[in-house]
Amino acid sequence: MMPHSTATRSYLSRQAVQILLHMKQLLSQHGISIKLSESNIIVHVLEVVSKLNDPALEDCRKRLLEIIPHHDKVFLFATSNGQWLCINCNKTISVELRQEATIHQPQVVMCQCNMLYYVGQNTRQHVRKTTHLIGQCHRQSGSGNQEKIVIENVSVGGARIRLLSSLSLTPGEILNLEFHLNDKAKTLIAQPGCVLYVFGDSAGIQFMEPSSLPPALATYVQLPELIG
Numbered sequence: 001m002m003p004h005s006t007a008t009r010s011y012l013s014r015q016a017v018q019i020l021l022h023m024k025q026l027l028s029q030h031g032i033s034i035k036l037s038e039s040n041i042i043v044h045v046l047e048v049v050s051k052l053n054d055p056a057l058e059d060c061r062k063r064l065l066e067i068i069p070h071h072d073k074v075f076l077f078a079t080s081n082g083q084w085l086c087i088n089c090n091k092t093i094s095v096e097l098r099q100e101a102t103i104h105q106p107q108v109v110m111c112q113c114n115m116l117y118y119v120g121q122n123t124r125q126h127v128r129k130t131t132h133l134i135g136q137c138h139r140q141s142g143s144g145n146q147e148k149i150v151i152e153n154v155s156v157g158g159a160r161i162r163l164l165s166s167l168s169l170t171p172g173e174i175l176n177l178e179f180h181l182n183d184k185a186k187t188l189i190a191q192p193g194c195v196l197y198v199f200g201d202s203a204g205i206q207f208m209e210p211s212s213l214p215p216a217l218a219t220y221v222q223l224p225e226l227i228g
């Protein structure tokens with residue numbers, strides 16, 4: 001027999017194999033057969049289980065996630081191209097998101113380092129306005145400094161920011177953003193936001209308390225760009 005790469009399966013601990021064998025048996029009752037030798041067996045099983053409403057399988061899924069490194073939050077992307085830096089190995093992960101992958105039915109993605117992610121498309125599309133606003137942010141956790149940022153675009157759902165410092169952001173972390181719009185009233189936007197993706201020195205931020213945003217923002221994003 002030809003030797004074949006086992007690199008992608010070597011992460012399966014004895015404990016994981018035991019859980020997967022139990023899941024294999026439970027899945028067969030749904031008429032679904034799985035092969036533990038499949039290279040992406042974890043991703044496959046987690047996706048299959050998420051579509052079934054089976055408490056025993058759900059219990060197995062939780063036990064499996066306890067022993068596999070994963071990110072708790074679902075990453076949402078505005079387009080079908082998901083791209084972010086792995087929080088474990090710092091490599092860029094690029095994923096073509098399935099259209100049906102949303103926050104409720106996320107897609108499972110495993111990095112080469114075996115870190116698991118749940119990702120989906122943000123189905124709420126907002127008008128996005130290109131901006132060149134200066135603002136600041138600081139990490140909600142810990143005693144981080146105020147960091148200077150450029151707001152590259154803004155919508156009522158979030159913003160893309162560019163860091164003017166060497167601060168490195170991680171998808172999933174919460175920032176407090178503060179900036180003024182360049183409208184007549186110089187409306188203040190002060191809002192916690194979740195880092196959705198990081199690419200280079202830019203980051204996509206989703207506002208976490210959109211209902212507390214000033215109504216002026218909704219008007220502002222509809223206006224053509226103001227100069228000065």
Ligand SMILES: [Zn+2]
Nearest residue numbers: 086089111113
């Ligand atoms: Zn990784």
